[in-house]
Amino acid sequence: MTPRSPFTLTDARLAAEVARCEYCEAKPCQGACPADCSPADFIMAVRGGAPSDFRRAAGMIMAANPLGGVCGAVCPETHCMAACARATFDTPVEIPAVQATIIAKARALGVMPEFTATWAGGPRVAVVGGGPAGAGAAAVLAQAGCRVDVLEARAAGGMAGLIPPFRLEAEVLAADLAFVAALGEVHVQEREVADPEALLGEGYAAVVVATGLSQPLRLGIPGEELARPWTAFLADRASGIVADRRVAVVGGGAVAADCAETAAAAGAAHVELFALEKLSEMPLTDKERAGLLRAGVHVSGRTRVAAVLADGGAVCGLLTRKVALPAGEAFHPSRVADVIGSEQTRADIDTVIVAIGARAAAPREARPGVVVAGDAVNGPTTVVEAVAAGKNAALDVLAWIAGHRAQGWGHGIEPAPVPEPTVVADHGPRTTDHGSPLPRIKSFAILPGFRRLPVPLTADFFGRAIASPFLLSAAPPTDGYEQMRKAYEAGWAGGVMKTAFDGVPVHIPSRYMFAFDRTTFANCDNVSGHALERVCREVERLRREFPDRLTLASTGGPVTGHDEFDRCGWQANTAKLEAAGACGIEYSLSCPQGGDGTKGDIVSQDAALTAEIVGWVLESGDPSVPKLFKLTGAVTAIAPIVTAIREVLARHPAAAAGVTLANTFPTLAFRPGAKERWEEGIVVGMSGAGVTPISNLTLAKVADLGVVVSGNGGPMDYMAAANFLALGARTVQFCSAVMKYGVGVVGELHSGLSHLLEARGLASVAELVGRALPGPVTDFMQLPAEKPISQVEAELCVHCGNCTRCPYLAIALDAEGVPHTDPERCVGCSFCTLMCFTGALAMRDRTPAEAAALREA
Secondary structure, three states: OOOOOOOOOOHHHHHHHHHHOOOOOOOHHHHHOOOOOOHHHHHHHHOOOOHHHHHHHHHHHHHHOOOHHHHHHHOOOOOHHHHOOOOOOOOOOOHHHHHHHHHHHHHHHOOOOOOOOOOOOOOEEEEEOOOHHHHHHHHHHHHOOOEEEEEEOOOOOHHHHHOOOOOOOHHHHHHHHHHHHOOOEEEEEEOOOOOHHHHHHHOOOEEEEOOOOOEEOOOOOOOHHHOEEHHHHHHOHHHOOOOOOEEEEEOOOHHHHHHHHHHHHOOOOEEEEEOOOOHHHOOOOHHHHHHHHHOOOEEEOOEEEEEEEEEOOEEEEEEEEEEEOOOOOOOOHHHOEEOOOOOEEEOOOOEEEEOOOEEOOOOOOOEOOEEEOOHHHHOOOOHHHHHHHHHHHHHHHHHHHHHOHHHOEOOOEOOOOOOOOOOOOOOOOOEOOOOOEOOOOOOOOOOOOOOOOOOOOOEEEOOEEEOOOEEEOOOHHHOOHHHHHHHHHHOOOEEEEOOOEOOOOOOOOHHHOEEOOOOEEEOOOOOOOOEHHHHHHHHHHHHHHOOOOEEEEEEOOOOOOOHHHHHHHHHHHHHHHHHHOOOEEEEEOOOOOOOOOOHHHOHHHOHHHHHHHHHHHHHHOOOOOOEEEEOOOOOOOOHHHHHHHHHHHHOOOOOOEEEEEOOOEEEEEEEOOOOOOOOEEEEEEEEEHHHHHHHHHHHHHHOOOOOOEEEOOOOOOHHHHHHHHHOOOOEEEEOHHHHHHOHHHHHHHHHHHHHHHHHOOOOOHHHHOOOOOOOOOOOHHHOOOOOOEEEEOHHHOOOOOHHHHOOOOOEEEOOOOOEEEOOOOOOOOOHHHHHOOOOOEEEEOOOHHHHHHOOOO
16 A cells, blocks of 8 residues: 555555556656656556556656655646646646655655766765755766765755645655765755855865745835744744734745645634735645635735734734736736725734745856856746756756866865766757647756666577567558667667568558557558568668667468469568568468458468478578567467477477467457448457457467467566566567557666566566466466455545445445445455455455355355
């Protein structure tokens, strides 16, 4: 379970929000994040739910935003959520809550990633101010090998330390600050710095000034000296100074809302917010606005506080005036005017808090070796914008150091070399690929210490080392040079170009494309419309331009029953692809959509015919060019087919050859069509998540036959692919995952597999291959006889009653609508827990009394 917190989601809610993310190609959420954190990527990473998934998702977050936990709690809806593609469809994904939950879960599981510093012993850099901008700067500098001293006059976290606990838990801030301190040589000192430039004389190579807006703004009205500044109030919020008091908070922004809610929570008898804005105009998030209403705060909008009234040196009331905004004008404080005759004396107020913002105390101008960052130069911003500004300031400092390396720095220390940039280092205005503007403050700096691939993924393909075991299968994403180039540029290690022939009429109807659900499809991957001659030219070009990639091609041949004619066809196609320089050839021996009615559509269901064709290919082909024979799981038994192939391979010991298993699966789908009496039935090759269990069983059936296998058919994520490898496949081919998520999903697949290997203590892909063997299948009779029982977490129950659909009639609702399980009837099938969308039901071991109560006879 995720640690319970108002800022995090339950496991069920996390799964529900994660499932709503579309992993958009344009990633507008990343474009809208000031720190360039990519919600699409960390959400995709955490879908599997394994501890290693939380580790890498947390790493992705913290690499872009070293205050990732804090921002998960306090980020407004105006950044990534506003850009979410679902925002104008239904509701945006709750990205900040997902982020907060990922970080909390990673910490609870003890899997927060450790970042390594790229260099050590670099120049000393002072960061004046330990708030969000200072943390962002310190993180980037530390990762670059600088020795960083964070000089902070107030409590750790700077102004972020004033955020009330109902918006940010203190332990979350502390954990993020500890993370920053562990990124390299970072030391925090409690020190007030009056002249940052003077630090250059203390041996610092450069200085980042990130003191923020530390001086509270004043109203400039009579009696204001009796009011408390918002910074002092929030710093002393535990002192009880407002208990039973009647409190006026002056201001309409986030800090005013914080003060008002804090006062209400501290036991104030009355809390009233006085603002020039109306409630709807206040620059508040939905949560902040709802919090005011929930806390019972009175809001007096369009009201100016003109004076704080005093009696004997104590507050005894307020003088207020109503203000008006000209019709048609957007709100701005300068546009409102007092309403004549609207003065009012409020004698019911005895405590006043002024919360109208703050200004910078430090100089704003940059000087040689001194970079000013954060709100001091940008004005009031969100925490994540301040972090982004700090990261950019650190890049400026590194550029300054790099430009003055020959000078040496205090005490004769030569600056350490600055690492090569791992990201775009500039931070000027630009637009995202999808046309929406980037945030006002944007940083592309990414901490290099997070290992996205902690375990190398090098794999073997018939003696050739390839960058990863993941390949593109012969399908639409490989139907031509341009598709293959795009895939290679995205990071794919190789791919099989879509099946092609010469001199064969090809019919590819587009209308049989079909989606069974969001992850199970009927792909149009039977054969390419391109002639084999064209494919050969494309293979030659790909081999020239991408010599390190595994470029394979797929073909076949005629099956007419005239052996000599058929033999010539298979061998001729083989010779053409070998001459083109293909790294390997895959032969399609089955077609889920059917063929021309001859044996061509059932080759791999006929062991003798399959063996004969394999023999034709191997007897004439170059034995050094690997050959894969693509089979289908749609057979009575797969083992006899593979056994027949193995016998042929034994006669050609020098040939590099194996099989591809298990292809798409032939199914019948109904769709509106030309038929009048009923829907039109079409035979489609089912692929994606729905066919994965079929492929798993097919692979398990041939695991001990000693034939090299390339897994194919079904995997939509790295874990499904890892299962293929554990069942003995040497490589795994992807189609449906790429159709749904694009070729860029390869980064997620690689990251997921690498972190899984690390979590399982495996040092290579080779150690994973065959790990489920021998005995990949546990026999039904070997499953444990003990029967668990379901239990409810009443706090999560929404009283829908769906669990009472239990087929064994073991669940009933009590008077409050909470389910209770009858131990006499419950047989431990766990279906209720699988279907409970809130996660309120879970299985546990029975007590002895519950075990004795079970009655099945």
